[in-house]
């Protein structure tokens with residue numbers, strides 16, 4: 205099915221993690237500034253791409269009100285976030301998408317021009333001395349290579365597959381780190397208080 209927007213960009217919001225450091229909460233449904241983290245992520249990516257999907261485990265019905273497809277990790281479940289990236293690539297390919305933007309749901313301050321600033325895929329965001337391996341643009345054509353990587357012996361590190369496809373790091377020199385991610389209650393409190 206062609207994308208009526210004409211964009212070959214797609215986005216996958218990654219929310220398939222366990223959220224252990226937050227006591228096993230559903231990070232996508234966590235409230236920050238009166239809206240869910242998923243609302244923040246959708247607002248970040250929706251103007252940048254032709255279509256958005258969510259990568260998440262468990263009952264998809266809890267996300268029905270957001271009106272976006274929910275992708276499961278499938279047979280690579282348990283191998284970490286690259287399983288979500290692969291599901292995103294397969295979903296993107298089905299509608300003619302050529303490039304996939306991935307964004308973790310716990311990164312609520314990412315810029316709304318992220319994809320443009322990343323440039324040509326494969327590219328990954330870096331800021332404040334850190335590489336944000338899942339804030340990245342992936343060529344959908346790399347899906348078969350990723351499938352082979354996940355069929356391999358591991359480890360299934362995002363940085364391992366990124367190196368294999370020649371991922372280029374793009375530095376974001378913004379004074380406030382746009383890729384702060386919310387892993388703990390202290391992170392959430394700081395974000396709520398505007399300290400990051």
Ligand SMILES: Nc1nc2c(ncn2[C@@H]2O[C@H](COP(=O)(O)OP(=O)(O)OP(=O)(O)O)[C@@H](O)[C@H]2O)c(=O)[nH]1
Pocket residue numbers: 218219220221222223224225226231259260277281282283284285286287288289307308309310338385387
């Ligand atoms: N699809 C998918 N996404 C994952 C998986 N593991 C982690 N992620 C996502 O990858 C991103 C980075 O993960 P973490 O920051 O470690 O977040 P988390 O797993 O939710 O939290 P912790 O359990 O506290 O580490 C988040 O957006 C997670 O939702 C997985 O197995 N599958």
Ligand SMILES: [Mg+2]
Pocket residue numbers: 308310385386387
């Ligand atoms: Mg995190």
